Amino acid sequence: MKLKINSSLLVLFFLVIFILFYKSLKNTNVYTPEVSVEKDIPFFNSIIFNSEDKINSNEVFKNNQFYIFNIWASWCVPCRKEHSYLMQLSKKRNLKIIGLNYKDDTRKAKKFLNELKNPFDMILLDKDGTIAIEWGAYGVPETFIVFNKKIIKKIIGPITDQTLIEIENLTK
Amino acid sequence: MKYLKYFLIGLFVFNSNLASAQEINLHTKITKNLRCLICQGQSVYDSDSEFANSLKILVNQKLKDGDNEEQIYDYLKNKYGEWILYDPKFNKKTYFLWLLPILMFIIGGAIIRKLFYLKKN
Numbered sequence: 001m002k003l004k005i006n007s008s009l010l011v012l013f014f015l016v017i018f019i020l021f022y023k024s025l026k027n028t029n030v031y032t033p034e035v036s037v038e039k040d041i042p043f044f045n046s047i048i049f050n051s052e053d054k055i056n057s058n059e060v061f062k063n064n065q066f067y068i069f070n071i072w073a074s075w076c077v078p079c080r081k082e083h084s085y086l087m088q089l090s091k092k093r094n095l096k097i098i099g100l101n102y103k104d105d106t107r108k109a110k111k112f113l114n115e116l117k118n119p120f121d122m123i124l125l126d127k128d129g130t131i132a133i134e135w136g137a138y139g140v141p142e143t144f145i146v147f148n149k150k151i152i153k154k155i156i157g158p159i160t161d162q163t164l165i166e167i168e169n170l171t172k
Numbered sequence: 173m174k175y176l177k178y179f180l181i182g183l184f185v186f187n188s189n190l191a192s193a194q195e196i197n198l199h200t201k202i203t204k205n206l207r208c209l210i211c212q213g214q215s216v217y218d219s220d221s222e223f224a225n226s227l228k229i230l231v232n233q234k235l236k237d238g239d240n241e242e243q244i245y246d247y248l249k250n251k252y253g254e255w256i257l258y259d260p261k262f263n264k265k266t267y268f269l270w271l272l273p274i275l276m277f278i279i280g281g282a283i284i285r286k287l288f289y290l291k292k293n
Contacts (some may be wrong), residue, residue, distance in 0.1 A: 030212060033252045104223055129226025130233065136251040138209040138223045 021155055032156060039151050040068075041144075042134040049101055049109070049123035060098060060122065066171040067146040068097045070120075070134055073104040074112035076140040081090060082158035083116045089164070090119035095171055099123040102140050145170055195235055202231050202241055205258045206248065215258065 045056045061067055068089060072079040090097055099120035101109050106125075126132055135144065136154075145153040145167060153170055155163050203217035210221040216228060227248075234244050248256050261267045 031209065031255050033209065033255070103226070128229045129222060130230045133223075133226055133230050135250065138252070 027158055033138070041151060042122045044134050046100075046124040046126065046131060049099075049106070050123055052115050055124070058125070058142045061146060061149050063148050065147075066095050068095060068167070069100065069128075069135070069144040069146055070097060071100045071102050071135070071137055071140050071142045073102045074108040075104065076102075078158040079141045080116070082118070082141050085159040085164050086119040087117060089167065090121075092168075092171070100126050100131060100135075102126050103129050143167075146147050147171075198233055198241065199228075199235060202235075202244055203228055205245075206231075207256050207258055209252065209256065 015053065041057060043057050043063060045054060048055055056147055068086075070086060072082075086097060089095060097120050099122070101127065124131070132138075132140075132142075135142075137156075139156070141158050143155040143159060143163075144151050153166070154168075161168070200217060204215050206216040206227060208214045208216050208219040208221060208224045208227075210223045211219050214224075216224045216231075231244060234247070239247075245257060254260055254263075254265070260269070262270055
C-alpha cells in the first residue's frame with residue numbers, strides 16, 4: 001500500500017514537471033523592458049545637429065505641445081523603413097518631431113537626410129549613447145510620444161502602419 | 173627635505189594609482205552584474221554591442237559623479253526594470269527564487285534524518 005502511494009506520488013511529480021517544462025518550451029525568454037508610460041522625461045544636455053550650440057531638455061520640450069522623440073541613426077536599417085512614416089507625421093501641424101541622432105557619423109547622417117528628406121523639427125546629438133539610456137532605450141529605432149514633459153507612449157522598433165494610427169489617435 | 177619631497181610625490185602617485193584601480197574594480201563589478209538587453213545572456217562587461225558600450229560609459233560617468241553601486245543599480249532598475257540586474261534583490265517577486273535553495277536544503281535534510289537517523293533508533 002505504502003509502495004503504491006509512493007510510486008503514484010513519483011508519477012505525479014514527474015507529470016507536474018513535464019507539464020511545467022512543456023509549457024515553458026513555448027515561452028520566449030527574450031525580455032523587453034516594461035513600457036513605462038506616464039513617466040517624466042529625463043533631463044539631459046545635448047548639442048544641436050549641424051551646429052555647435054548646446055541645449056538642455058527643458059529648452060527643447062515645452063508644455064501643451066505634442067512631441068515625437070525619435071532615436072535614429074544612418075547605419076540603422078529599420079530607420080530607413082520607418083522614415084516615410086516620420087515624413088507623414090511631419091506634415092501634422094500640432095506635432096513637433098525631435099530626432100536623436102544615435103552614435104552616428106555626422107557626414108553620413110547628413111547624407112541620409114539629403115536622400116530621404118528631413119522630417120525633424122530639431123535634431124540632437126547623442127555621440128556616446130548615454131542620452132538614449134537616460135530615456136530607457138536600448139536600441140534604434142525607438143520612438144516616444146511626449147506631452148507636458150511626460151512620456152505617454154513608447155514604441156520599441158520601427159513605426160508601422162498600426163503604430164502610426166495609434167500615434168495619430170493619441171495626438172489628436 | 174629633498175627626500176621628503178620625492179617621498180611625497182611617490183606617495184601621491186601610488187595613492188592615485190590605487191584609487192583609480194579601485195574605481196576600475198568597482199566598474200568591472202557593476203558591469204558584470206548588468207545584463208545586456210541586446211545580446212541577452214551576456215553581461216554588459218562581456219558584450220561589445222552599442223548598448224553595452226554606452227552603458228559602460230554611463231557607469232563610468234556615474235562613478236565619477238560620486239554615485240555608489242547601489243545608486244547606479246537603482247537608477248538602471250528604474251529605467252529598465254529588475255531584469256537588468258543579474259543579482260536580483262529580495263522582494264515579493266523574487267522571494268521564491270531566494271528561498272527555494274534553503275527550502276530544498278531543509279526538506280533534503282529532513283529526508284536524510286528520517287531515512288538514516290530515525291531508523292537507527
